[in-house]
Amino acid sequence: MAIRNTMTWVDSLRAQVPTLSAVELAERIGRSEPLTLVDIRELQERIDSGAIPNSHHVPRGMLEFWADPAMGYHRSFFTEGAEYVVYCAGGGRSVLAALALMDMGYDKVWHLDHGFGGWNKEGRPVEDVAATSRWQRKY
Template sequence: MAIRGTMAWVDSLRPQVPTLSAAELAGRLKSGDALTVIDIRELQERIDKGAIPNSHHVPRGMLEFWADPQMNYHRDYFVESGRYVVYCAGGGRSVLAALALMDMGYENVWHLDGGFGAWEKAGQPVEDAAATSRWQRKP
């Protein structure tokens, strides 16, 4: 059996996940829409590139554990009635993450089309995550 290409697989899953563009997300945040923005990139990506302002960093490998209210790892910003937008660097990992949250029972989940790269390209504000992190940028 041949190994399935990851991006082809992710692309086949995209129709199952509600999507917001960078402009749509920015508009919703500006209007005061109560969205919780989840950054699932690796910590070093967040430190090196910055983040969408006020987003929560949830490493992809910990998402299900932090989102599960029965786990000791649970984070209080994950609530059943919450509204979540998940993003990664380019919009692939966020499809998988959004599907995971939906499979867990979260009903209001979107992924950011094009990820952080699309957010940056659209000229949206970027928070300097390194400024408030105890972790350092590596040269």
């Protein structure tokens, strides 16, 4: 059996996930809509590149555990009925993460098209995570 091409697979799943562009997300943030931004990138990506302001870091490997109220790992920003926008670096991992949340029962979930890279490329606000992180890379 041949190994499946991951991006081909992710692309086949995109139609199942509601998507917001950087423009649409910025408009919603500007209207102060109650959105929870979930950054599923690795911690070092967040430190090195920054993050969308007011986003919560949720490592992809912990998403289901932190989002499940029955788990000891549960994070209080995951609540039934809340609205979530999940993002990664380029918009691939966030498709899988959004599907996972939807499969868990979260019904108001979007992924950010083109991820943080698209957000940053458009010159949108970026939080300097390195300035406040105790986990900075030592050079």
